Amino acid sequence: MKIEMVELRRIAMPLRRPFRTSFGTQTRRDILLVRVVTDIGEGWGECVALADPVYSSEYVEGAQQVLREYLAPQVLAAPLASARRMADRVSAVIGHRMAKAALETALLDAELRAASMSLATYLGGVRDRVDCGVSVGIAPSVPELVDEVRGYVEEGYRRIKLKVEPGWDVEPLAAVRAEFGPDLLLQVDANTAYTTTDLRRLARFDEFDLLLIEQPFAEEDLESHRVLSRAIRTPVCLDESVVSAASAADAIRRGACSVVNIKAGRVGGYLEAARVHDVCTALGVPVWCGGMLETGLGRAANVALASLPGFTLPGDTSGSGRFYVEDITEPFVLEDGQLAVPQGPGLGVAPRTDFLDEVTTSREELTAG
Numbered sequence: 001m002k003i004e005m006v007e008l009r010r011i012a013m014p015l016r017r018p019f020r021t022s023f024g025t026q027t028r029r030d031i032l033l034v035r036v037v038t039d040i041g042e043g044w045g046e047c048v049a050l051a052d053p054v055y056s057s058e059y060v061e062g063a064q065q066v067l068r069e070y071l072a073p074q075v076l077a078a079p080l081a082s083a084r085r086m087a088d089r090v091s092a093v094i095g096h097r098m099a100k101a102a103l104e105t106a107l108l109d110a111e112l113r114a115a116s117m118s119l120a121t122y123l124g125g126v127r128d129r130v131d132c133g134v135s136v137g138i139a140p141s142v143p144e145l146v147d148e149v150r151g152y153v154e155e156g157y158r159r160i161k162l163k164v165e166p167g168w169d170v171e172p173l174a175a176v177r178a179e180f181g182p183d184l185l186l187q188v189d190a191n192t193a194y195t196t197t198d199l200r201r202l203a204r205f206d207e208f209d210l211l212l213i214e215q216p217f218a219e220e221d222l223e224s225h226r227v228l229s230r231a232i233r234t235p236v237c238l239d240e241s242v243v244s245a246a247s248a249a250d251a252i253r254r255g256a257c258s259v260v261n262i263k264a265g266r267v268g269g270y271l272e273a274a275r276v277h278d279v280c281t282a283l284g285v286p287v288w289c290g291g292m293l294e295t296g297l298g299r300a301a302n303v304a305l306a307s308l309p310g311f312t313l314p315g316d317t318s319g320s321g322r323f324y325v326e327d328i329t330e331p332f333v334l335e336d337g338q339l340a341v342p343q344g345p346g347l348g349v350a351p352r353t354d355f356l357d358e359v360t361t362s363r364e365e366l367t368a369g
């Protein structure tokens with residue numbers, strides 16, 4: 001495949017409602033999209049980096065610079081035998097996994113469109129619908145949280161994930177459990193907001209019969225996660241700490257987690273995400289698909305990933321309407337708490353050009369030389 005052009009496009013997408021986590025409040029998404037034009041056709045990828053380096057070290061402006069200065073020139077310089085070879089081509093660049101993932105996804109989309117194969121089939125997907133959960137931000141008050149959760153339960157979401165932080169944990173959990181009863185699948189995500197001085201507080205989460213507690217401690221701190229795993233009944237799940245298949249295997253072998261959240265952007269792309277899935281499955285650890293407030297482009301790829309056999313827990317694969325009033329692709333709409341896995345070639349979706357142009361804030365085209 002000869003790559004003729006790499007387009008970097010930024011779009012501004014207002015969020016339906018502010019999304020508050022322990023690392024800050026998002027009110028809009030400033031998203032970088034990558035389009036490749038090749039001799040076999042074009043493809044799209046979405047970069048999940050946030051506007052600011054608050055979830056991980058990557059951020060959207062930095063991702064764009066790395067793509068412009070380092071990654072795009074490498075793929076424009078000479079033909080690639082396949083998208084699978086991109087990782088080798090750019091291996092001199094350390095980290096920047098979200099930027100790499102976006103470019104690799106665009107190359108995969110182009111290649112699979114040309115081969116008339118869906119991403120789900122290519123990755124080894126085994127189901128045509130996936131169970132959907134929803135991530136619920138920190139609310140202004142407990143009654144408002146309960147109302148928001150009620151809306152999602154009525155929409156059919158099969159699992160609720162509450163964002164927690166010290167001071168917003170036991171009370172909202174107790175209220176949601178009391179309101180919706182023992183059958184509601186419920187889990188929490190701390191985005192690294194706790195330290196080991198909070199062990200006693202975290203142990204209280206056991207009484208709420210949670211599916212899991214996600215990433216209570218810092219990204220590098222596997223040891224505290226191991227200690228917590230020994231101390232509580234609630235399964236410990238890692239997100240930020242898992243940046244590759246090797247780091248997933250390491251965390252599991254050390255006893256730091258018994259569940260893994262897989263986000264393709266965090267691990268450098270869908271190919272590595274599938275390898276994370278494989279290693280977790282081999283070690284008997286269930287996985288689920290995380291989300292980063294993607295538009296329909298990233299959502300399509302996430303749903304394809306979630307169709308792999310080891311994704312036995314509902315993912316943060318919510319419908320487009322959870323975050324956006326209008327999506328840049330045909331919207332993903334929940335049916336009985338599930339999303340259909342796109343069956344068309346590549347991502348199986350494409351941006352609606354008129355709306356895409358409306359939300360575009362900048363665009364640059366990179367070519368060889």
Ligand code: NPG
Nearest residue numbers: 055135191290291292293294316318
């Ligand atoms: O459904 O897309 C979604 C959002 C799920 O809560 C969610 N994502 O820490 O997992 C997370 C959180 C997040 C959002 C992280 C945006 C980084 C950016």
